[in-house]
Amino acid sequence: GAVVSQHPSWVICKSGTSVKIECRSLDFQATTMFWYRQFPKQSLMLMATSNEGSKATYEQGVEKDKFLINHASLTLSTLTVTSAHPEDSSFYICSAPRVDEQYFGPGTRLTVT
């Protein structure tokens, strides 16, 4: 199967700071990538669609000014959580489609203190 990586795998930051999470497709190109958030013992909730060369599209209820997405190249999308607060602590997972299938990264656990 295809391989998607994320960096970092975990991060702890202080309230009010910003954190950048990277998502890379390692052996294929992805013009579209997706960002999900998963709270403990819950399912994955789609946050936004990252589009190479254009603006990201956000799901209802997701603040685009707080969760900045940049699709810098055909293999890299970044999610920046700005002015992080404890309630932003979560497991953030990206995915990239290849043909008709979605491949997920290993996730990034964000803890805001």
Add this chain to the structure above:
Amino acid sequence: GQQLNQSPQSMFIQEGEDVSMNCTSSSIFNTWLWYKQDPGEGPVLLIALYKAGELTSNGRLTAQFGITRKDSFLNISASIPSDVGIYFCAGSTSGTYKYIFGTGTRLKVLA
């Protein structure tokens, strides 16, 4: 956000038993995917389904795309301890790569 209803929510079974779980939606989907997620890791794709009525196997796993296109089923035969984890279904409508996820089925296998 929208989610699919998945049942059962959790299961405790004995090693060697078969397992069945299903996913239902109020919307019609054109693709169904089944994933397994281990704690602290991203979901891993198990089976992909593309046509109504399709039955696909991957080792001890078998999944079916419901003929109404509003549901899907996953069966695991002869369960083993490493089957422990959370299983998610995900559905997508035609022309998009956006997937909606089920609520998950937490499986525990007792040796």
